[in-house]
Amino acid sequence: MLEIRRLKTSAPDFCAQLDALLDRAPETGAEVVRAVDAIIADVRARGDAALLELTNRYDRRSVGHAAELEIPRRACQAAWDGLDASLRDALEQACARIRAYAEYQKLQDFEFTDAFGNRLGQRVTALERVGIYVPGGKAAYPSSVLMNAIPARVAGVDEIIMAVPAPGGELNSAVLAAAHLAGVDRVFSIGGAQAIAALAYGTQTVPAVDKIVGPGNAYVAAAKRAVFGRVGIDAIAGPSEIVVISDGNSDPDWMAMDLFSQAEHGEDSEAILISPDAEFLDRVAQSMQARVRGLVRADIVAASIRERGALIHVRDLDEACAVANRIAPEHLELAVDDPRALLPKIRHAGAIFLGRHTPEAFGDYCAGPNHVLPTSRAARFSNPLGVYEFQKRSSLIECTPEGARPLAAIAGRIADAEGLQAHAQSARDRS
């Protein structure tokens, strides 16, 4: 029997109840931070020796030489060749769709001329080398490899380095196959904070990268926070989330399974359905009770729904949008007849799935947009992973001798006010 939380916006304490449900921005324990700081310092100081020692300890391995941590490209090719043909075909189709979408995301140069004849602009270049972290063990997903590597490749990154731990020496062959498909350049079977440290600072074997992307556990997240600034990072990933808004005319069975598709990720996943139709919410709850029975991961789903699930009754769809904006979810389904009418009312969501025939699961695998999305309300301020995360901009300024004069006057005057004499003189040298 699933425990399903029911909330309604008409309750006087609704906002407090909702906030209590949402209040779980990833907070890292002090012990994790201390352990991670020590690991990073060790890898910085001792390089390969530390990386090897930590990998053998935490991943229960007995690797003799750091060079053996690298997975040869032929192993990825062999993993690809060994995949079931139907899976190869599905991954190839997903890859093509992810790439097609990513092409639209490329940043553009611009240039223009000001009134004085000076040229101003922006030039876009790709990062040189990026690191992709892929979790090992039970959450080792080939789809994550595609979602992280393809935008980097489209951006024009020179070299993509993948880190994936091999607990007990075990590697997921579908993950290696996906690395082959996506064009990852080098793969290392390393994980945890030691992998992040190796990627950020480099060791004798692992080259230092310019940016590290990809999800991971609390140690990986803490390590990414620690190396931020030395390298770029994408985001601190939190548990997965879905919010579904339905008008009440959706198939309750579809709604139940859409909620479960997030809930099955883990016990801290969040799955929320919002509707103005209370009877519909009842029917979805009934379907959830029925459909959970057939699931292999029923225990995880039950825990997730109990801890982080909710069916929320609202006055109308406008209020549903307001509640969704407050949640700022990673994924938002608009299961209504006219989703385009609701869209302008949605301000904060990582990905928006419009209409009843667009389940969130399409976005996880093959719709095209990235499945790495802002979590824990970060959709208020951050972006899906995309090509733009692997590009950067340089500003361009080019003055003519004549065009420099008016700028020298403006810059000189403000520099005077700021007491920066050399700035003022450097500007006025050109007047």
Next chain:
Amino acid sequence: MLEIRRLKTSAPDFCAQLDALLDRAPETGAEVVRAVDAIIADVRARGDAALLELTNRYDRRSVGHAAELEIPRRACQAAWDGLDASLRDALEQACARIRAYAEYQKLQDFEFTDAFGNRLGQRVTALERVGIYVPGGKAAYPSSVLMNAIPARVAGVDEIIMAVPAPGGELNSAVLAAAHLAGVDRVFSIGGAQAIAALAYGTQTVPAVDKIVGPGNAYVAAAKRAVFGRVGIDAIAGPSEIVVISDGNSDPDWMAMDLFSQAEHGEDSEAILISPDAEFLDRVAQSMQARVRGLVRADIVAASIRERGALIHVRDLDEACAVANRIAPEHLELAVDDPRALLPKIRHAGAIFLGRHTPEAFGDYCAGPNHVLPTSRAARFSNPLGVYEFQKRSSLIECTPEGARPLAAIAGRIADAEGLQAHAQSARDRS
């Protein structure tokens, strides 16, 4: 007498010498982190009471009520009205130019239809509320207010909150005037880690924001790192840097003052000139000895040049570009006849100043591009501050009943391989 470091790429240990000069990514001491963590916890727990106490302690103030920490809008207006007319005019011209450039940076929506009739796209929305941190004291610059606030305004941010400390109760009137000009909505005279904590978590008086931008000291930087994830942040700002590449035909006096314009920022600023002409480097060194004498900040300049300055002799301009890329400087001047010929060889730089009539100081104030730029080699992976930092993207996916079927097959197959049964079922419900 200035101490000026001379390096040449032909020396066998050049790379080691250069790396030693550059190796100063901001590292935060453990005591700073502990102090900042305590301050953040205090402000989260006690809100206004903690903010008031910490402000009175660290800024040597005696404010009785948190509400008094807010600077009324009429005070900013009065500061503007009280400015010298020539400074008002210069700031207005700078503002117009910064805004004109920022307009080019707005992110764009896109949408397209796939082969199955599904719609895929990206929608751009502005952040709701952002916080701008402006350092107080000697480094309180009106230009920083413009550079941080104008892109946010252009992005369409609903509310801009500025935090600027008032050490000893002193506020820089040009900073308040700039806040008026740039359209900042609310100003609080708070600073340090307590200001960052207040902006990230909100207090009874200070509203919580979605993103915090702007430079600050080690405590501010550590606090931004700590709250990253709860809110967005721009970057961890390091000391200012300039690299100048000259062919040897530049005016040595201009070169000297361009280097000084970075060096005067602080003793940890970095100023490097690269040229294939050794005699030209001698002449610049002579000019530096002469021109430093007239500077009010001669002591800071001398310390900066001694610790972080260098004149680097290279074989040719190609090698100059390679050295510049290795440095990945915040600012790069190409003081040559044909800067466009060198541009394709430059991969990493925050802002590029083309030609002899484009001193870096123009970029600090009025050229148009932002003066908040990646430092400490972050130009390898990050961007100038811009409108795009105040916008965010949501992915859009809208399937037709027919278009959903092929996606259901692909998603179902990959979900099977990942052992995510509810994902597979949710997808196949639509087939």
